[in-house]
Amino acid sequence: MNSKTNFLPAVSSKIGSLSISLDPVNWLTNQNAPSPISPSSPLLIIGAGTWGTSTALHLARRGYKNVTVLDPYPIPSSISAGNDVNKIISSGQYSNRHDEIEVNEMLGQEAFEAWNHDPIFKPFYHDTGLLMAACSQEGLERLDVRVRPGGDPNLIEMSTPDEFRGLAPKGVLRGDFPGWRGFFAKSGVGWAQARDALVAAAREAQKLGVKFVAGTPRGKVVRLVFEGGDVRGAETADGKIWRADRTFLCAGANADQLLDFKDQLRPTAWTIAHIRLNPDERKLYKDIPVIFNIERGFFFEPDAEKGEIKICDEHPGYTNIEHSTDGKVRSVPFEKMQIPKESEARVRALLSETMPQLANRPFSFARICWCADTANREFLIDHHPNHPSLVLGCGASGRGFKYLPSIGRLIVDTMEDKVPKNVHKIIKWDPDIAVNRNWRDTLGRFGGPNRVMDFHDVNEWTHVQERNISKL
Ligand code: FAD
Ligand code: FSA
Numbered sequence: 001m002n003s004k005t006n007f008l009p010a011v012s013s014k015i016g017s018l019s020i021s022l023d024p025v026n027w028l029t030n031q032n033a034p035s036p037i038s039p040s041s042p043l044l045i046i047g048a049g050t051w052g053t054s055t056a057l058h059l060a061r062r063g064y065k066n067v068t069v070l071d072p073y074p075i076p077s078s079i080s081a082g083n084d085v086n087k088i089i090s091s092g093q094y095s096n097r098h099d100e101i102e103v104n105e106m107l108g109q110e111a112f113e114a115w116n117h118d119p120i121f122k123p124f125y126h127d128t129g130l131l132m133a134a135c136s137q138e139g140l141e142r143l144d145v146r147v148r149p150g151g152d153p154n155l156i157e158m159s160t161p162d163e164f165r166g167l168a169p170k171g172v173l174r175g176d177f178p179g180w181r182g183f184f185a186k187s188g189v190g191w192a193q194a195r196d197a198l199v200a201a202a203r204e205a206q207k208l209g210v211k212f213v214a215g216t217p218r219g220k221v222v223r224l225v226f227e228g229g230d231v232r233g234a235e236t237a238d239g240k241i242w243r244a245d246r247t248f249l250c251a252g253a254n255a256d257q258l259l260d261f262k263d264q265l266r267p268t269a270w271t272i273a274h275i276r277l278n279p280d281e282r283k284l285y286k287d288i289p290v291i292f293n294i295e296r297g298f299f300f301e302p303d304a305e306k307g308e309i310k311i312c313d314e315h316p317g318y319t320n321i322e323h324s325t326d327g328k329v330r331s332v333p334f335e336k337m338q339i340p341k342e343s344e345a346r347v348r349a350l351l352s353e354t355m356p357q358l359a360n361r362p363f364s365f366a367r368i369c370w371c372a373d374t375a376n377r378e379f380l381i382d383h384h385p386n387h388p389s390l391v392l393g394c395g396a397s398g399r400g401f402k403y404l405p406s407i408g409r410l411i412v413d414t415m416e417d418k419v420p421k422n423v424h425k426i427i428k429w430d431p432d433i434a435v436n437r438n439w440r441d442t443l444g445r446f447g448g449p450n451r452v453m454d455f456h457d458v459n460e461w462t463h464v465q466e467r468n469i470s471k472l
Contacts, residue, residue, distance in 0.1 A: 034230070034388035037245050037415075044233055044244035045069040046221045046258070048214050050082035050401055051393045052250035053202045054408030057120075060208035062412060067210045068244075070236060074215030074470040075202050076195050079335050081252055081371050083469055084272065085303045085310050087194040087401040088290055089115055090130055090185075094377050094399060094444060096145055103378075103426045107403050107410065114405030115192060120204050121405045124197040128301065129289035130189040131158070131167060133182025139295040139446050140181060146294060147183045155183040164354075168288040175354040180293060191290050191300050194401055195469070201404060215470070221251070224258055224390065231390035234258075246415055250393040253333040253370035262431035264380055265372040265395055266439060267331040268317035268452070271343040273464075274308040274365040275358055282307040295446040297350045308364055313346035315448035317398070318368070319439065320455045329439060333370040334455075337467075341460035346448055366464040371398040375434040377443050379407075381414055381427040391415050392429065397443075 037043075043064055045052045048071035059067045076083040091108040093101055115125040134143045149155050158164055164177040167184065206212055213219045217237035225233045225241055233243040249255050253267040277285060282302050292298035297313040318340075319331035339347075344363070351359040372395050374380050380395035393411040400407065410427070413419050419427075440452045 034383070035245055039063050040066050041245040042233075042243060043067045043246050043248070043415075044242050045248040045250055046234055047071055047250040047252060047255075048073075048075050048202060048212060048219075049077055049080035049250065049252050050198060050404055051252070051396060051407050051411065052248065053082075053198055053205065054404050054406070055248050055250055055393055055411045056205040056210045056212075056408070057201050057208075058408035058412045060205045060210050065209055067205075068242065069205075069210060069212045069214070070219040070221055070234065070242065071212070071214040072217065072220035072237070075212060076198050076470060077214070078468070078470045079252075079254075079333070079370065080198070081369050081396070082194050082198045082401050082404065084194045084369065084401075085274070085306075085308065086191045086300045088130065088189075088292065088298070089125060089192050089402045090189040092399060092402070093146055093148060094397075099422065100378060100426055103423050106423070107406050110406035110409065111403045112188075118405055120200050121192075121197055124193040124200065126190045126192070126287075126301075127187050128190040128287060129167075129184065129186045131164070131182050131184045131289055131291050133158075133164075133177075133180045133291075133293040134295050134446070135179040135181070135293070136295060136446075142294060142444060142446065143182070145444070149183050152185070154188065155185055158182050158184055167291070169284055172285055172288060173291070173354055175352065175356050178353055180353070182293070184289070186289075189290075192401070192404075193303070194404075197404060221258060224249075226387065229386065231384070231387040244389075246389050246391055248391045248393055248411060248415075250411070252394075252396065253372045255372060255392075255394045256330065257332075259384075259390075259392075261380075261394075263434040263437045264374055264429070264431055266319065266374075266437070267333045267370055268319055268373045268398065269333070269368045269370045269455070270315070270317055270398065271313055271339040271347075272365075272367050272369055273311050273313075273339060273344065273347045273363045274306075275311065275361045276364040277302050277307045277309060279307070285309065291354060293350070296353065297347065297447065299350070299354075306364075309358070311347050311350065313343050313350060313447065314445070315343075315346070316442035316445040316450065316452045317373070318453045318455050318458075321439065331439070336461075337365075337367045338461040338464060339366045339368060340455075340458040341462060342448070342458070344462050363462060363464045365467060366462050367469075371396055371400070373397045373443060375437055375441070379427045380429065381407075381410055381419075382424070382429040383414065385429055
């Protein structure tokens with residue numbers, strides 16, 4: 001263990017229920033080692049979204065006393081991908097590579113443990129079960145990777161409309177499910193009240209002493225402070241310099257605006273719609289499992305507060321590509337509480353196949369939601385190789401909410417040089433994998449036109465009533 005940080009409890013060699021070899025990446029042998037830290041060292045987190053909040057909570061729980069989180073938006077930030085009524089909590093897999101599966105299982109098991117037992121997260125988890133389905137041959141092949149049916153005896157295979165309709169009380173799933181085939185997991189998967197869990201984690205971090213500067217230009221980072229080859233903090237829109245011994249970059253899709261990631265991040269957006277149910281429907285649709293067709297989209301039971309069903313149409317995502325004068329290609333996120341009309345049509349098509357009785361209802365809310373895809377959809381969590389005091393918690397790759405309880409542990413372990421080499425290998429800074437990056441890579445996703453779309457080609461948007469999603 002690094003003697004500079006050994007005031008903290010020794011790292012466990014058992015994370016979740018998976019043992020991993022402890023052969024950490026050691027900065028002591030590295031010329032470019034960051035300065036030592038103590039419990040009172042100033043630590044700065046950029047971004048109070050899903051991963052920044054998780055990092056704040058883990059730092060506070062490990063006894064760090066001088067942690068500040070910056071965010072331009074009030075919590076929960078209206079641009080945070082985690083600011084959503086619900087998110088799928090599953091042990092979802094996105095690759096066939098054994099080492100990648102191992103890392104994702106480790107994080108997933110640790111998170112699942114917390115969703116079930118940690119008092120901060122437990123109130124927000126709903127173990128409703130999850131149907132994962134597809135229609136085309138290609139989609140079904142991908143489903144094998146996502147669900148890995150051979151390995152899980154709890155999966156029930158389904159292929160007839162009656163089997164799918166039987167997943168909910170009579171009258172809910174009335175559709176014909178044309179061409180659908182899938183696997184249903186009855187338990188051990190479900191969904192979380194995302195926004196509420198995010199806020200609970202932030203409140204807990206705050207209670208433990210973390211300072212949040214959010215909802216003001218004082219929280220908007222405009223640049224990292226580079227000094228002597230390292231990063232010594234950040235400057236905010238009001239001109240203030242926040243000096244820190246370690247700076248954590250957790251700005252989600254916007255991280256790309258603050259550092260040259262050498263094409264490792266591709267800000268990509270997806271689309272969310274809500275439909276409000278009447279009081280009788282709310283009761284009938286309560287507790288239904290999450291229904292997810294990886295070529296069509298997914299939906300959840302209505303939320304308890306507003307009685308709305310959230311529906312996402314699935315597709316490989318939208319970029320917003322800009323070409324800068326230096327010849328660089330970059331996808332630039334923007335905020336919008338509407339979705340493309342073509343996305344609305346896909347949402348309604350999904351409903352026609354599953355719950356046709358809702359297919360023509362008006363939307364009560366809609367927005368686009370940005371994530372940052374890496375070139376292989378593995379996370380990017382590492383010290384920056386040239387600026388060792390900068391810790392990157394980036395590249396959540398459109399699958400990073402389920403780890404809200406556990407990802408901060410890995411990000412803080414990175415700061416403490418406790419990440420085992422076999423894990424570091426998967427999540428490290430690695431521009432080589434992004435050389436000549438194909439910005440249109442679907443990264444194993446399907447749906448819509450089965451290609452990455454760009455917002456410049458969208459002519460028509462919905463006109464749904466907007467709302468303040470930072471107001472709790
Ligand atoms: P965010 O949560 O977006 O946080 C980034 C934060 O940085 C924000 O609070 C923002 O305000 C702040 N910020 C931005 N710029 C600055 C700046 N200049 N200075 C300071 N702060 C700044 N994952 C799942 O596990 N299950 C799901 O079911 C699921 N569904 C999804 C559905 C959709 C439609 C989308 C888009 C994503 C979904 N995801 C899901 C993915 C998941 O939401 C994200 O991977 C995860 O929330 C990303 O967390 P993050 O902290 O990296 O980014
Ligand atoms: O199982 C999951 O983690 C669901 S992620 C939900 C989703 O909408 C993806 O389906 C989409 O492809 C993108 O990654 C955004 O998140």
